[in-house]
Amino acid sequence: MKRKKHTSGDDDAAVDMTPMLDIVFIMLIFFIVTTTFSSEKGLTPTRPPKSDTPNPPSKSLSIRIDASGQILMAGRIVDIRRVVANAQTYLANNDTDSAAIQADEDTEHGVVVSVMDQVKLAGISKISVLVKED
Numbered sequence: 575m576k577r578k579k580h581t582s583g584d585d586d587a588a589v590d591m592t593p594m595l596d597i598v599f600i601m602l603i604f605f606i607v608t609t610t611f612s613s614e615k616g617l618t619p620t621r622p623p624k625s626d627t628p629n630p631p632s633k634s635l636s637i638r639i640d641a642s643g644q645i646l647m648a649g650r651i652v653d654i655r656r657v658v659a660n661a662q663t664y665l666a667n668n669d670t671d672s673a674a675i676q677a678d679e680d681t682e683h684g685v686v687v688s689v690m691d692q693v694k695l696a697g698i699s700k701i702s703v704l705v706k707e708d
Contacts, residue, residue, distance in 0.1 A: 617687075634672040635664050635698060637689060641680040645689060654688055661696035672700035 637657070638646040645652045647660050661673070673693045677686045690701055 633668050633670050634674050634700075634702075635661055635668075635670065635693070637673060637675045637693070639675065639677040639681050639685060639689060641678040643681060643685045645685075654685075654692065657689060657692035658696045661693055661698060665697060671698060672702065673698045674702045674704055676704040 636647075640646070645654060645657060647657070647664075652660055664670075675686060675689055675693070686703065690703075693701055
């Protein structure tokens with residue numbers, strides 16, 4: 575009996591990867607060109623310019639919001655619906671156009687924004703949100 579020698583077919587067969595790479599690059603270019611970039615909308619903070627001279631102390635309305643969402647004005651707990659009335663009372667007694675809101679870091683942002691809206695309705699144009707600087 576004669577034995578037949580089997581030759582390996584792997585040596586002769588090769589897959590040309592060039593067309594597949596062309597397709598991948600064309601798809602990449604297509605996705606880059608068709609992607610739309612949109613900027614997120616939100617609150618835009620206006621920061622005062624930095625200066626070396628300290629500003630004279632002003633008598634601004636002070637509002638604190640704790641972690642549970644309770645609003646404190648002049649040491650009293652105030653409901654969100656009463657912020658406008660309390661701010662207007664403060665404005666009647668004091669000559670100011672600014673308010674400072676100090677919120678706990680665990681406070682929900684919606685509560686802070688609601689308080690800001692209520693203060694604006696009361697007639698205060700300059701609102702500062704105090705943040706903890708690291």
